[in-house]
Amino acid sequence: xxxxxxxxxxxxxxxxxxxxxxxxxxxxxxxxxxxxxxxxxxxxxxxxxxxxxxxxxxxxxxxxxxxxxxxxxxxxxxxxxxxxxxxxxxxxxxxxxxxxxxxxxxxxxxxxxxxxxxxxxxxxxxxxxxxxxxxxxxxxxxxxxxxxxxxxxxxxxxxxxxxxxxxxxxxxxxxxxxxxxxxxxxxxxxxxxxxxxxxxxxxxxxxxxxxxxxxxxxxxxxxxxxxxxxxxxxxxxxxxxxxxxxxxxxxxxxxxxxxxxx
Numbered sequence: 001x002x003x004x005x006x007x008x009x010x011x012x013x014x015x016x017x018x019x020x021x022x023x024x025x026x027x028x029x030x031x032x033x034x035x036x037x038x039x040x041x042x043x044x045x046x047x048x049x050x051x052x053x054x055x056x057x058x059x060x061x062x063x064x065x066x067x068x069x070x071x072x073x074x075x076x077x078x079x080x081x082x083x084x085x086x087x088x089x090x091x092x093x094x095x096x097x098x099x100x101x102x103x104x105x106x107x108x109x110x111x112x113x114x115x116x117x118x119x120x121x122x123x124x125x126x127x128x129x130x131x132x133x134x135x136x137x138x139x140x141x142x143x144x145x146x147x148x149x150x151x152x153x154x155x156x157x158x159x160x161x162x163x164x165x166x167x168x169x170x171x172x173x174x175x176x177x178x179x180x181x182x183x184x185x186x187x188x189x190x191x192x193x194x195x196x197x198x199x200x201x202x203x204x205x206x207x208x209x210x211x212x213x214x215x216x217x218x219x220x221x222x223x224x225x226x227x228x229x230x231x232x233x234x235x236x237x238x239x240x241x242x243x244x245x246x247x248x249x250x251x252x253x254x255x256x257x258x259x260x261x262x
Contacts, residue, residue, distance in 0.1 A: 002160045005044040005167035007037055008228055010255035011121040018080040026250040033245035033257035034125045041126055046167035048090045050136045052227040053118030053171050060142035062108040063151055067094045071135055072113050073120035085124050090134040093162050100158035118171045140226040146210055148226045152233020170231035172224020174254030182252025184221040193220035194254040202242050206232050
């Protein structure tokens with residue numbers, strides 16, 4: 001089939017009901033956006049999700065693809081010992097992705113059942129009502145932002161030529177410095193980064209995103225730009241319409257949820 005769904009999501013564990021509890025009310029816009037994305041996943045009849053996370057195993061010079069028969073999301077590290085979901089893997093497509101690369105060394109396979117929270121949070125919220133959906137978890141690398149975009153371009157053909165209906169999710173939070181009580185403390189450049197990135201995404205100005213000043217990116221203390229750039233590389237040359245479903249920062253971290261209508 002081809003790529004039929006693409007989105008950017010945040011991944012605060014507070015979105016998981018048994019973790020967030022009373023704080024969920026402060027994430028209402030993001031909750032509603034996830035509900036909308038879940039409906040869109042169903043309408044698109046997605047059967048395979050490639051989830052790109054900025055957490056988990058990180059290699060300096062290679063991207064990491066988790067190739068396992070089955071995966072599990074749990075939130076025990078956040079004190080929730082009840083919420084759990086499992087999904088089957090899609091081993092054939094994982095191999096196709098690697099085969100599509102000229103430099104095979106740029107992609108490293110690992111085999112791990114438990115996925116990191118950057119992948120677990122959005123998948124838990126988006127697929128709870130979906131049946132028979134498989135996943136492929138992928139992690140970013142220590143390579144440059146431009147290399148992340150190029151990597152997305154390089155694996156596009158494998159995803160487009162697949163017999164499956166593929167959805168791409170770039171999981172990542174924006175600036176962690178939007179208020180005095182933010183995890184990274186306050187910096188006025190945090191909001192500047194988020195506003196600029198949001199503007200460029202809406203205008204589909206990918207080249208300008210690649211040219212964002214390094215010092216601005218570092219000052220923002222974000223974890224979403226590299227997953228987003230892989231997603232933009234995968235979508236490069238395809239027709240899509242960006243749609244912002246929500247953006248909020250109740251805890252000093254920028255949470256963006258965006259759909260790409262393909």
